[in-house]
Amino acid sequence: MPQPFNIMIVGQGGRLQYEALVFVASLRAHAPGFAGRMIVAEPQPGPLWQDDPRMTPEITAALVALEAEVVPFTAQHFGQAYPHGNKIEGLQALPAGAPFVFFDSDTLITGDISTVPFDFTRPAASMNRTGTWPVEDLYWPGYTAIWQSLYDKFGLDFASSLDLSQPDEFWERYLYFNAGWFYGADPAQFGALFTKYAVAIRDAPPPELVIQPLDPWLDQVALPLVIHALKGGRPDAALAGLDGDLTCHYRLLPLLYARGSDAQIAALEQVCAPNKIKKHLRQHPPFKRMVYQGQGQKVRALFDRANLPRHERAIRNQIRAAGYWMR
Template identity: 70%
Template sequence: MGTAPAFNIMVVGQSGRVGYEALLFAASLRASSPKFAGRLIVVEPQPGPLWPGDPRMPGDLRGALQELGAEIRPFESRDFGAAYPNGNKIEGLLALPEGEPFVFFDSDTLVTGELQEVPFDFDRPAASMRREGTWPEEELYWPGYTATWRALYDRFGLEFESSLDLTQPDEYWQRYLYFNAGWFFGADPQAFGTRFRDYATEIRNDPPEELVLQSLDPWLDQVALPLVIHSFGGGRPGPELSGLDGDVTCHWRVMPLLYARESDRVVEVLEEVTAPNRIKKVLKGHEPFKRFIYQGRGRKVRALFDQSNLPRPERKLRNRIKKEGFWMR
């Protein structure tokens, strides 16, 4: 593999779960990607009318992140805030330096390999394909996948046909450009973030009539993201990016699912990077981390399943963990 050009990484950090996840991300980045040459920027929402409390991280979390070389940048929540926390990944982009390529990761991601060797093409943005057909939802009187997605492309003056995967059948969800917003990248966070915000707020405030039966919460970011990526000349990631959601990163989502289904390598990295005392004393402040990583609950959950033959769909996995009394998030 070649080496990617210099780029910055963005994750969101705020009070509560997301801040602890950001610290875990930072620890795994430093341990697993020693060649990473860019900046790790943790964007942090600031107090304001769209937050009922103070969304900023406490001092011990901030200090631990800065010890790991993270740069904490504030941003104002003007369009989303507590009513739609996924909007942090949209508004936070505007805190990043203009014109410098970026990769965004959800905070509940673990770095398990060398990110600097992933050959990102920042002029062709892409996003995670580790997704299910969550949106749009099939409804009795809905107009169908094609009409729903075409209405969105038309709204923003985008050409629709080239976004389709013609190897997939008509009216099957995988034919249409749809991503998990757990990671995405682009050439300029200011341009990308401005367009992402503009598309998302217009879809929320004035959706096309074809969307009348569709819920946009929590899917708004994943509805707008493919339109943004397509508008910048991007699309589905090629095989050269398979390390993301593969050997290089893992979007683990919640601790019970990490221990139940992820690879031995992911568990090994998790337990190694959380072992140092300076990290442990902070992460133990988050109850799921304390119980699963430090008190052994994770290993008990892992022993319930054969990782090479996991129950499908994910709901069955969750239900088994809940039945045993081990579920936390």
């Protein structure tokens, strides 16, 4: 039987709070047997935030009505300068020692994820990624030198992280994840290591990283090191439902309508239909226009999902040219 676990997402004022509401509503609709805690980690005001990062009371109440727990945490290292750091520092909001799965808030649950046979002793993360980092440059030292320098910085064995079925200096040879979901046995241990590595890379990167951008990639640079240090690695076939039939990391609504399956769009619109959800989502222009005013279907009509453009930039440009881009 699959081991029980808790789920964490980040809830923050602005777009993320509406995405959080859709995430929790989709979890309740499509995984009614999920018995773990659904925790929405909420950053609190402090010196690292110029603006109040909290959700509105109305959204908080809607989340609680869906049996989510809104748990506050305080940013010590990232905050407004690097909001992606919320997924790192927010792990402190979870109960220590209890297995967890983190999801980005812009994720739709489309099946019963309580059936996924996670092996929490072997953490892993999403492979729904492209070769976004490191960035190739005329004067860069290459993939091997960059990744080797990071493993050496933290005393980790680099060679055992490699996928030797991939050629040398090809990005897929190196352990690299999308940080849209990841899991582990202990959020306190995972979060402490994630924080340690991310802060050290930000504040004192190896010389090999001198021309490499770390914003917004810092979380995805540190995450493979954390997973490797905790004896994890690439997810196996048992987790194929994530980024598959059970979850969809849509990122932005126009992209979901452009390339999502019919089943994913139906799941989204079903979850957004009840008045108790609609009255909140209509306050956010992308949901109002894409879902409730039918603009998403117009985006959908622009594309043949059996023959999508190879690069996301081309999809975005086509949506912009039609006047439908929103974020």
